Amino acid sequence: METLNLPASGPALVAHAAGDLRIDDVPLRAPGPDEAVIEVLYGGICGSDLHYWLHGAAGESILKAPLVLGHEISGTVVRGAADGSGPQAGTPVAVHPATPGPGAARYPQDRPNLSPGCTYLGSAARYPHTDGAFSRYVTLPVRMLRPLPDTIDLRTAALIEPASVAWHAVSRAGDVRGKTALVIGSGPIGALAVAVLKRKGAARIVAVDLHPRPLAIATAVGADEVIAATDTAAIAAVEADVVIESSGNHHGLASAINGAVRGGTVVMVGLLPTGAQPVPISLAITRELRLLGSFRFNNEIDDVIAALADGSLRIDPVITHEFPLSEALPAFEMARDSTSSGKVLLRFDGSVPA
Structure with a gap:
């Protein structure tokens, strides 16, 4: 009509x-x-x-x-x-x-x-x-x-659109139930990744950012702990099974690699600038990390809508x-x-x- x-x-x-x-x-x-x-x-x-x-x-x-x-x-x-x-x-x-x-x-x-x-x-x-x-x-x-x-x-x-980007990124890591997850960069995509990790059953979610406001938002949507991005020792001590890198800069990717447990997975959803990036890639090799790219999304938008509708995604x-x-x-x-x-x-x- x-x-x-x-x-x-x-x-x-x-x-x-x-x-x-x-x-x-x-x-x-x-x-x-x-x-x-x-x-x-x-x-x-x-x-x-x-x-x-x-x-x-x-x-x-x-x-x-x-x-x-x-x-x-x-x-x-x-x-x-x-x-x-x-x-x-x-x-x-x-x-x-x-x-x-x-x-x-x-x-x-x-x-x-x-x-x-x-x-x-x-x-x-x-x-x-x-x-x-x-x-x-x-x-x-x-x-x-x-x-x-x-x-x-x-x-x-x-x-819903940015939440679908976050859902796709978390899905790239596979089953996160019962695992420790680290999110580097707690801007909108990082905070939404925290919410999706919570929805998908991660046992411990640690959020990282330079500023208090993004960390407060990450806590509100499900982060169990927060760490200042400058505290590299605390980030490395997390030993996360899954890391979502959403800062989009080489310092964040370095923190993601350092914060992953041996044999862990790093999903790179933050878009770094074009060109070579100075990151400790040798650690990714010797720790046998999986480094996975994540770009936009496909049908995850339907999963996001369903999770919002039933109240399981906040x-x-x-x-x-x-x-x-x-x-x-x-x-x-x-x-x-x-x-x-x-x-x-x-x-x-x-x-x-x-």
């Missing part, structure tokens, strides 16, 4: 270049037969969004044209797909922002996150860029949409701030301050948080 006369355009958050973040009036793309229109309520600011704003690039993804940011969103379908597929108008949804790449390039077929040419909402990895969803209304293919049960509010649902404390779209720049300033914030949300309906 149709619900309202949609505007031809609406406000969206657009990165034009390094330091140039604007709220532009952006046309609403006409939906194809298998596409729906979403009224976006919340969007979480990701590290990649910050990089496009601060540097005009996220790693090797360089802005060549204005880019609508955002891939961590929740909202409601206001116009269902014309072919009747997918959720219909009135359905609250989360979004899986990936489109696997076409072609016959070799990769494990059950891991489409590794497909060459994969695109992601709000990414400048390819040109033309793939616009994101930090806008009042957005047209998306129904395959990206995940209906939400009544037990998940749209504010919490804005965390992630609300990761959200620390909420701003209306009109205050996007202060929101981004807050999000870059890891000493004061966890996940910072934008709200797109024009209301101002209490």
Whole structure:
């Protein structure tokens, strides 16, 4: 069913270049037969969004044209797909922002996150860029949409995408039940990894960060102990069976290797800069550590939604701030301050948080 006369355009958050973040009036793309229109309520600011704003690039993804940011969103379908597929108008949804790449390039077929040419909402990895969803209304293919049960509010649902990244990372380590887990870097992804480890039955979870606020958030979602990142001796003494490295810098990866037990597993989800990294790789060899990469996610989004719906995954404390779209720049300033914030949300309906 149709619900309202949609505007031809609406406000969206657009990165034009390094330091140039604007709220532009952006046309609403006409939906194809298998596409729906979403009224976006919340969007979480990701590290990649910050990089496009601060540097005009996220790693090797360089802005060549204005880019609508955002891939961590929740909202409601206001116009269902014309072919009747997918959720219909009135359905609250989360979004899986990936489109696997076409072609016959070799990769494990059950891991489409590794497909060459994969695109992601709000990414400048390819040109033309793939616009994101930090806008009042957005047209998306129904395959990206995940209906939400009544037990998940749209504010919490804005965390489903990053929680899926964390779920994928923890899953890469295998069965964590009864094991000691160490999380290096307790920003939003690290804190969400703590929550997932708790949900999956880790017996002891130790969180590491440079700052007290992220460590407090990690404790709120399930960490049993916290350690300052400067206390290298205490980190090494953990001897964790599983380490999730989410800091995204070589010092964090060095701590992850040092904190793993002999024969342990280190999952690298924090994206390090391109190029050589000075890490104690000899210890990984002599201790026979498994070093595993973790990139985005696949169908784990459905596991996250199920765990949120039954109450077994608690992630609300990761959200620390909420701003209306009109205050996007202060929101981004807050999000870059890891000493004061966890996940910072934008709200797109024009209301101002209490």
